[in-house]
Every structure is written in C-alpha cells, then in structure tokens.
Amino acid sequence: MDILIVLLPLSVTLAAAFLVLFVRAVRSGQFDDLDDGARRLLDDDR
Amino acid sequence: MTQKPGERACAHCGAPVRAPVDAAPDVPLYCCAGCETVAALVRDNGWQRFYDERDGFSPRPSGALTEVFDSPAYAAAHAHEQADGTVEARFRVGGVRCAACVWLSERAISCQPGVVDAHVSYGTNVATVRYDPRTTRLSSLAATVASLGYTPVEPTLARHADRDDLVRLGVAAFCAMNVMLIHIAIYLGEARGDxxxxxxxxxxxxxxxxxxxxxxxxxxxFFRGSWQALRHRLLSMDVPVALAIAVMYAHGVAMAFVGGAGYLDSLTMLVAFLLGGRVLVAQGRDRAANAAEAVLATAPDDADVRTSDGVRTIAAREVMPGMVLVVGAGGRVCADGRVTHGGAFVDISHVTGEAAPVAVGAGDRVPSGAAIVSGALDVRVEVAPAESTVARIGELVRSALDERSPVTRLVDRVAPWFTAGVLLAAAATLVGWTIATDLTTALPVVVAVLVVACPCALALAAPTTLAVGIGAAARRGAFVRSGDALTSLAAVDTLVIDKTGTITFGTPRVRAADPDTLALAASLELGVRHPVARAIVGEAERLRLPIARAYDVESIPGGGVRGTIDGSVVSVTPDGPETVLVSVDGAPRDRIALADVVRPDAAATVGALRLPVLLRSGDHPEVVSRVASEVGIADARGGLRPEEKLAEVVDAQRAGRHVLFVGDGANDAPAMAAATVGVAMGEGAHAAIATADVVVLEPSLAPVHAARVVSLEVQRALKLNARFAIVYNFGAVLLAAFGLITPLISALLMPISSLIVVGNALAVERRTRRSLARGEAAEPRGAVLGAVAVGGV
Known part of the structure; x- marks a missing residue:
C-alpha cells in the first residue's frame, strides 16, 4: 500500500488544478454579474 | 419625429437638418461636426452594426469633463489595484439607451491602448474596466466614452467585495471533499483495527x-467577525462558530502527532456549508444594489442648455438653478423647473403614476425625469439635479439597503444566550469529568462538546429556507428581491394599494361610444401615442370600423388632437376625467366614455389576502370611489400626491402596523421603499420596480396572494428549523457531555442535521402548493398550476 504516498499527493494535485481553474474564473469576473450573460445571449457576433 | 419638407433627421442624433437640394436620399446627413465625428469613428472601426441595431437616436457628443476620474477620492471609492499591477475601475456610462449603446461603448473602451478588459453591464450601465495604469488613465477611458456622445459618471454604489467570498468557498469545498475522502480511510481503518x-x-x-x-x-x-464582536463586548453568532473551528483545528494538530481521527472533516465541511450560506446572502444584496443603480439610470445624464450663442450640451451634474434647458420630443427634463417657452405633452407618470401625458405650457412646473412625448420646451431650472425628485428617490432606496435584515437581527439576539450556554456546558463538562476522572480524560470530552455545539444547522436554516421560498414565489409570478422581504411579507397586517395600474390595468379602455363617432375619432388618433388615442384606435379596430385618412393632424396645447378628415376639421378633446369630446368643424358632436378597467382577479385577490385594505390613489376621487366599490374596498381616498401616499404608509407604521404596499408608478417608489414590503406591478414604471421588494411580472394580481402564502410557509419552516437546530444542538451537547460523541459520530451528525434543515426548507414548495389548492375559489389559476405541477411529478 506504499503506493498511497504517491497517489495521495497526485489526487490532491488533480483536485487543486480544478480549484485553480475555479479561482481564475472568479478573479476574471465570470461570477460578478450572473444576469448579464443571459442578456448577452441575445447579442450574436461575439 | 416629423420633419418639415426639405428637412431630414441627423443620422446620429435625430435633430432636424436642412437637406441640400442635391442630397441623395441614402446619404446620411449630420446636424453638427460632433455627430459627424462620432459617425466617422463608428464607421472607421467597423462598428456599423450599431446604427442598424440601436432602438432610437443617440445622444449628441459633449465635451464632458473627465479629470475627476483621476482624483484620489474617486480612485479610493471605485478603483482597485490588482495583483498583476493593473487597475480595475468602474464608472457608469450615462446616456445609454439600448443594447447597441452597451455594445458600442464596450467595444470603444476595449480598443483603447492599455485596456486589458472592459465590460459594460446591461442592467446598470456600469463599465468595469481593467487597464494598465502605466499606459492609460481612467480619465482618458472616460473621455473615449464621452467622445461617442455618452456621459461618464460616478456609479452610485461601491462594489461589494464578494469575489473573495467565492474564492473562500471554493477553497473550503476543495479542502472539505479531500479531507472527507481521507477520513473515510481513517474511520474504516479504526473500525477494522488493523x-x-x-x-x-x-x-x-x-x-x-x-x-x-x-x-x-x-x-x-468568522474569526474577524467574532473578534470585532468581542472587541465591542458583544456575542454574535460568529463567536461560537469561530470557537468550534479553533478547537477542532487545535485537536487536529494534536491528533496528527498522536495519530488518529480528529474532527478535521467536520471542520472543513462546516466552513464550506457556512460560506455557501454567506455567498447566497451576498448575492441577494448585490441584486438589490444593482436595482438601486437602475433607478438612478432613469435620470438623464446630460442636458442641452440655452446660452447666448445657441445651445450647448453639458453633463447633468453641471446644471445649476437659473439655466434654461432645451428639451425636445423623446428627451427627459433633468431638473425640476418651470416652462418659459413652448408647449408639450409630458409623461410624468413617475411622479403621478397616471399614464396619460399632461399638457404643459409657459409658466407650468415640470419635475425632473419628465419625458416629452410630443412638442418641445424651454425649462428654467429651479432646483439642481442633485436635489431633484429622481435623486431623492435614489436616496430613499440607498438608505433602505443599509438597514439590517430582521432575520440577522433575530439570530444576533439569540447568539449571546447560545454562546453563554455552550461555554457553560463546556465548563460544567470540564469540571465534572475532572472530578470524576482526571484532566487527560476530560479534555477530549470538552472538545467534543465544543464541536457539536457549533450552530451550523442554525446558521444554515435561514438562507436555505429563504432561497426555496424565493424560488416558490418566482414560479408563481412574484419575484422577491431578498429573503428578508419574504419574512417581512409574513408579518404584514395592513394592505395599502394603488389604483391605476394595480387594481386596474392602468390604461384606459373605451366604455361606451357611438360607432360612427368612434370611427371618426380613431381616424384622427391613428398613430398618436397617447394612451387615450390607443384605446380609441384599439376599440375601433376590434369592432372593425372603417378608418378614414386624416390630414394635418396636430396636437392642441392643453390637450387633444385636431385634423382634417374629408374636408372637415375634426377634433378630439378631453372633457371630464373619463370622457373625450369629438367635435366636427368646431361644433360638438358626441362623447366617448373611457374607463380604466378593473383587473378580473382584483376582488378575489384582495379578499384572499384577508388584510385590512386602504385604497390610496393619485387619481380623481370620483373614479377612485367607483373602483373601490367595484372591488369591495371600504376605505378609499383619491387625489393624493406621492408625499401624501408616503405619509399614509408612515402614519400606519407609527401606529404599529406592518404595511404591505402594492403599486406601479414611480410616484409610488417612496411609499414602496418606506412600506414594510413593497410590491410593484411589472408593467409599471421602472423606478417602482427597482424600489420594490416584490415584483409581479404578470398582468394579474394573483401572484401577490401567492407570494403572501409562500411567505407564511417560509415563516413556518424558519420557526421549525430554528426549533430543530436548537433541539439538535442541545441534544448533541448533552450526548457529548456524557462522552458519547466521537469524531465519527460528529462527522455523521453534522451533515444529517444540515440535510434535515434543508429538507424542511424544500417542504415549503409542497406546502405552498397545498395551501393554494385549498383556497381554490379565490385562486383558480394557482390551483390549476398546482394540479399541473402534481400531474407533472
């Protein structure tokens, strides 16, 4: 079961990668105005 | 806009331009160099589709001053330096009239050197710009917007820093999920013992x-919150939460050295759950702040001022008393003032709530925000825009937002007792176990007491219940702005209701008319935008009456229309509150009776609410009492100004009553803001919708009743959840005090209690459906919806 010493950090790293993606999405303002996206759908050419 | 022969509209701003004789009809003409520059800018950048997609003409460019955007005070309120050296700043793009304007201003800012990202919100017209301060300045970005004819202005409210909360939630969720997985292995290992x-x-x-x-x-x-509370010698709900977190973490550190299961999975889960609730609440508040921004967006941001050498466009905030404003059809007056010249029909429904435009001439007063329907006015400013009606409405909304919510107040009132109880229990456990055994045996038990005493369920109960309630109300056509509005709605005991547009449809309909007279009037009124004209034309079309061609149609200052049909001069003029007079060649011919029709479900809804009702309207008292008797309201008063409506609400509240106010006009906005709960009919004025706690988007009053039923169910669930949470905490502390709680049991109890609380919250939808179905007679639509929903499930 010593493989756990590799697998545990590996799975945490994988999950951390998703966390980084989420944090970047928040910081880039994707969650700032949740109503705006719905209205922008009506705009083509974007 | 109508042009005289030889005139055409400016292709940018729509002002009349004298066309050269040889001008080709498809070549755009411009009124001034400014408009031509904007058009060239738009064309050269390939933004031509702006002109294809905009809803109306655009504002004329002005040389708005933009230095203010670089001031330290502005930067402190609206600019934030980012980690990568860029600056994120906000300003509102004034003068935006349609989606194409948003598109154009966003494109224009994005194209500036040094701009990393630009975003203009559709709802609030606030531009959020991220730029490199070494390359550009905010003032030059604002100048870009100004060069397109828009007016950059300071946004009303500073942004809430809720991005940090979201990131915190993300991190907590990540930690919780991983720690939980690891703890499953620990628990299994402990169970097998190998x-x-x-x-x-x-x-x-x-x-x-x-x-x-x-x-x-x-x-x-949570730590910061409890530190602040303690510094002010208070005990808030954050204190027991922070205490439990600290104890669990300290225990976890100890267990890492010893080896074994700690409470770290309970800890991370707790933090994630609580932050989830926080984010929900913050989102509700942001939505309310945006709504306030939308109210202020209705005020015009620029104004044309008459000077000695013509007309100049300046920003609305530079307008001073004594200046003379020039306002044309489609424009809005930006300050309270008196007409010096001209005549026009103005729409002042935001002050009076009555849909019909009012004729004004020299000497008459016009309020700020008045929209010119037809004609043109010179207005001498009497009150600066900052103190005008619309600005006051914005002020009211802002102060309402600052108030603390009743749910938070309730939780804060319980908090000291709760914390004291927990600390007492922990102390008693410590003393008891130390006497019975020794300190090393006592400590884990004390830790368990402090852990299970954490008010997670109590903290979660309110937000989840409110979220479900808001959803349940929305499905029935009532959009509740915040959870607090929902709890307040359960507490109301008096209904103050507006007439026009609320109990009635708000637009007049023809009640009685001779078909020939109606056909004549309709021929004249075809194409006139006045509500009475629309009613007459609509009725004529419904009856398929022949509509003749009218020539030289013009509006009569003081009310009415005149024109030539088949060689005779026909006029339609107002005659009493609900009648118009049709005259041919100056001789009265016949009258058309109009009436504002009562909504078919008005009586049923007012009855089903089971509240004392006061009908308060700005309309003619005669009309008000007729409508009141039709709906069955005993207490009715008409002819009220907005301040008087506000006073009625405030008086009732002084007498200890909780007022539910239902209205539609922006004149209702102050009363709506003051009322315990304000409900706006969605077809009403923009400002009213922005101030309201509840917005009904259907042409019906039934959702008002549905929202009330939902609020009562929410109230019940809140009470139930609070009781459960307290019983749970009490029971768990008791078990822990006798040493019966281990980390595994805590890890099971924490989610189970949370799920029970959420389950109770979800029951609100089902109970609402049942309650509405029971009141079938009063609520046929709700019952049908309920039946469909049941069938669907």
Whole structure:
C-alpha cells in the first residue's frame, strides 16, 4: 500500500488544478454579474 | 419625429437638418461636426452594426469633463489595484439607451491602448474596466466614452467585495471533499483495527495539511467577525462558530502527532456549508444594489442648455438653478423647473403614476425625469439635479439597503444566550469529568462538546429556507428581491394599494361610444401615442370600423388632437376625467366614455389576502370611489400626491402596523421603499420596480396572494428549523457531555442535521402548493398550476 504516498499527493494535485481553474474564473469576473450573460445571449457576433 | 419638407433627421442624433437640394436620399446627413465625428469613428472601426441595431437616436457628443476620474477620492471609492499591477475601475456610462449603446461603448473602451478588459453591464450601465495604469488613465477611458456622445459618471454604489467570498468557498469545498475522502480511510481503518501506524500518520498529517487553508484562509471572516464582536463586548453568532473551528483545528494538530481521527472533516465541511450560506446572502444584496443603480439610470445624464450663442450640451451634474434647458420630443427634463417657452405633452407618470401625458405650457412646473412625448420646451431650472425628485428617490432606496435584515437581527439576539450556554456546558463538562476522572480524560470530552455545539444547522436554516421560498414565489409570478422581504411579507397586517395600474390595468379602455363617432375619432388618433388615442384606435379596430385618412393632424396645447378628415376639421378633446369630446368643424358632436378597467382577479385577490385594505390613489376621487366599490374596498381616498401616499404608509407604521404596499408608478417608489414590503406591478414604471421588494411580472394580481402564502410557509419552516437546530444542538451537547460523541459520530451528525434543515426548507414548495389548492375559489389559476405541477411529478 506504499503506493498511497504517491497517489495521495497526485489526487490532491488533480483536485487543486480544478480549484485553480475555479479561482481564475472568479478573479476574471465570470461570477460578478450572473444576469448579464443571459442578456448577452441575445447579442450574436461575439 | 416629423420633419418639415426639405428637412431630414441627423443620422446620429435625430435633430432636424436642412437637406441640400442635391442630397441623395441614402446619404446620411449630420446636424453638427460632433455627430459627424462620432459617425466617422463608428464607421472607421467597423462598428456599423450599431446604427442598424440601436432602438432610437443617440445622444449628441459633449465635451464632458473627465479629470475627476483621476482624483484620489474617486480612485479610493471605485478603483482597485490588482495583483498583476493593473487597475480595475468602474464608472457608469450615462446616456445609454439600448443594447447597441452597451455594445458600442464596450467595444470603444476595449480598443483603447492599455485596456486589458472592459465590460459594460446591461442592467446598470456600469463599465468595469481593467487597464494598465502605466499606459492609460481612467480619465482618458472616460473621455473615449464621452467622445461617442455618452456621459461618464460616478456609479452610485461601491462594489461589494464578494469575489473573495467565492474564492473562500471554493477553497473550503476543495479542502472539505479531500479531507472527507481521507477520513473515510481513517474511520474504516479504526473500525477494522488493523491499520499500520505509518498509514494512520500519513492520513492524519495529510488531512491536517488540507484543513489548514480552510482554517487560515476560508474561515477568516468568522474569526474577524467574532473578534470585532468581542472587541465591542458583544456575542454574535460568529463567536461560537469561530470557537468550534479553533478547537477542532487545535485537536487536529494534536491528533496528527498522536495519530488518529480528529474532527478535521467536520471542520472543513462546516466552513464550506457556512460560506455557501454567506455567498447566497451576498448575492441577494448585490441584486438589490444593482436595482438601486437602475433607478438612478432613469435620470438623464446630460442636458442641452440655452446660452447666448445657441445651445450647448453639458453633463447633468453641471446644471445649476437659473439655466434654461432645451428639451425636445423623446428627451427627459433633468431638473425640476418651470416652462418659459413652448408647449408639450409630458409623461410624468413617475411622479403621478397616471399614464396619460399632461399638457404643459409657459409658466407650468415640470419635475425632473419628465419625458416629452410630443412638442418641445424651454425649462428654467429651479432646483439642481442633485436635489431633484429622481435623486431623492435614489436616496430613499440607498438608505433602505443599509438597514439590517430582521432575520440577522433575530439570530444576533439569540447568539449571546447560545454562546453563554455552550461555554457553560463546556465548563460544567470540564469540571465534572475532572472530578470524576482526571484532566487527560476530560479534555477530549470538552472538545467534543465544543464541536457539536457549533450552530451550523442554525446558521444554515435561514438562507436555505429563504432561497426555496424565493424560488416558490418566482414560479408563481412574484419575484422577491431578498429573503428578508419574504419574512417581512409574513408579518404584514395592513394592505395599502394603488389604483391605476394595480387594481386596474392602468390604461384606459373605451366604455361606451357611438360607432360612427368612434370611427371618426380613431381616424384622427391613428398613430398618436397617447394612451387615450390607443384605446380609441384599439376599440375601433376590434369592432372593425372603417378608418378614414386624416390630414394635418396636430396636437392642441392643453390637450387633444385636431385634423382634417374629408374636408372637415375634426377634433378630439378631453372633457371630464373619463370622457373625450369629438367635435366636427368646431361644433360638438358626441362623447366617448373611457374607463380604466378593473383587473378580473382584483376582488378575489384582495379578499384572499384577508388584510385590512386602504385604497390610496393619485387619481380623481370620483373614479377612485367607483373602483373601490367595484372591488369591495371600504376605505378609499383619491387625489393624493406621492408625499401624501408616503405619509399614509408612515402614519400606519407609527401606529404599529406592518404595511404591505402594492403599486406601479414611480410616484409610488417612496411609499414602496418606506412600506414594510413593497410590491410593484411589472408593467409599471421602472423606478417602482427597482424600489420594490416584490415584483409581479404578470398582468394579474394573483401572484401577490401567492407570494403572501409562500411567505407564511417560509415563516413556518424558519420557526421549525430554528426549533430543530436548537433541539439538535442541545441534544448533541448533552450526548457529548456524557462522552458519547466521537469524531465519527460528529462527522455523521453534522451533515444529517444540515440535510434535515434543508429538507424542511424544500417542504415549503409542497406546502405552498397545498395551501393554494385549498383556497381554490379565490385562486383558480394557482390551483390549476398546482394540479399541473402534481400531474407533472
């Protein structure tokens, strides 16, 4: 079961990668105005 | 806009331009160099589709001053330096009239050198710009917007820093999920009793490492909150939460050295759950702040001022008393003032709530925000825009937002008792166990007491219940702005209701008319935008009456229309509150009776609410009493101004009553803001919708009743959840005090109690459906919807 010493950090790293993606999405303002996206759908050419 | 022969509209701003004789009809003409420059800018950048997609003409460019955007005071309120050296700043793009304007201003800012990202919100017209301060300045970005004819202005409200809360939630959720997985291995190993010590150590240390960001980053708001409360010698709900987190983490550190299961999974889960609730609440408040911004967006941001050498466009905030404003059809007056010249029909429904435009001439007063329907006016400013009607409405909304919510107040009132109880229980446990055994045996028990005493369920109960309630109300056509509005709605005991547009449809309909007269009037009124004209034309079309061609149609200052049909001069003029007079060649011919029709479900809804009702309207008292008797309201008063409506609401509240106000006009906005709960009919004025706690988007009053039923169910669920949470905490503390709670049991209890609370919240939808179905007679639509929903399930 010593493989756990590799697998545990590996799975945490994988999950951390998703966390980084989420944090970047928040910081880039994707969650700032949740109503705006719905209205922008009506705009083509974007 | 109508043009005289030889004139055409400016292709940018729509002002009349004298066309050269040889001008080709498809070549655009411009009124001034400014408009031509904007058009050239738009064309050269390939933004031509702006002109194809805009809803109307655009504002004329002005040389608005933009230095103010570089001032330290502005930067402190609306600019934030980012980690990468860029600056994120906000300003509102004034003068935006349609989606194409948003598109154009966003494109124009994005194209400037040094701009990393630009975003203009559709709802609030606020531009959020991220730029490199070494390359550009905010003032030059604002100038870009100004060069397109828009007016950059300071936004009303500073942004709430809720991005940090979202990141905190993300980190806590990440930690919670990983720690939980590791703890499953620990619990299984403990159950079998054959896990090697080095694996146990690995898991303990791994969960400690993973729980650390949840405590030292995600849980910071709880520590900060409890520190602030303690410094002011208060006990808020944050105190027991922070205490439990600290105890659990300290225990986890100890267990990492010893090896074994700690409470770290309970800890991370707790932080994630609580932050989820926080984010929900913050989102509700942001939505309300945006709504306030939308109210202020209705005020015009620029104005044309008459000067000695013509007309100049300046920003609305530079308008001073004594200046003369020039306002044409489609424009809005930006300050309270008196007409010096001209005549026009103006729409002042935001002040009076009555849909019909009012004729004004020299000497008459016009309020700020008045929209010119036809004609043109010179207005001498009497009150600066900052103190005008619309600005006051904005002020009212802002102060309402600052008030604390009743739910938070309730929780804060319980908090000291709760904390005191927990500390007492912990102390008693410590003393009891130390006397019975010794300190080393006593400590884990005390830790268990402090852990299970954490008011997680109590803190979760309110937000989830309110979220479900808001959803249940929305499905029935009532959009509730915040959870607090929903709880307040359950507490109301008096209904103050507006007439026009609320009990009635708000637009007049023809009640009685001779078909020939109606056909004649309709021929004249075809194409006139006045509500009475629309009613007459609509009725004529419904009856398929022949509509003749009218020539030289013009509006009569003081009310009415005149034109030539088949060689005779026909006029339609107002005659009493609900009648118009049709005259041919100056001789009265016949009258057309109009009436504002009562909504078919008005009587049923007012009855089903089972509240004392006061009908308060700005309309003619005669009309008001007729409508009141039709709906069955005993207490009715008409002819009220907005301040008087506000006074009625405030008086009732002084007498200890909780007022539910239902209205539609922006004249209702102050009363709506003051009322315990304000409901706006969605077809009404923009400002009213922005101030309201509840917005009904259907042409019906039934959703008002549905929202009230939902609020009562929410109230019940809130009480139930609060009781459960308290019983749960009490029971769990009792068990812990007798040493019966282990980390595994705590890890099971925490989610189970949370799920029970959420389950109770979800029951609100089902109960609402049942309550509405029971009141079938009063609520046929709700019952049908309920039946459909049941059938669908």
């Amino acid at each position: 896990m090697a010590a080095r694996y146990l150590a690995l898991f303990s240390w791994a969960s400690l490492v993973l729980a650390t960001p949840a405590v030292f980053y995600s849980a910071v708001p």
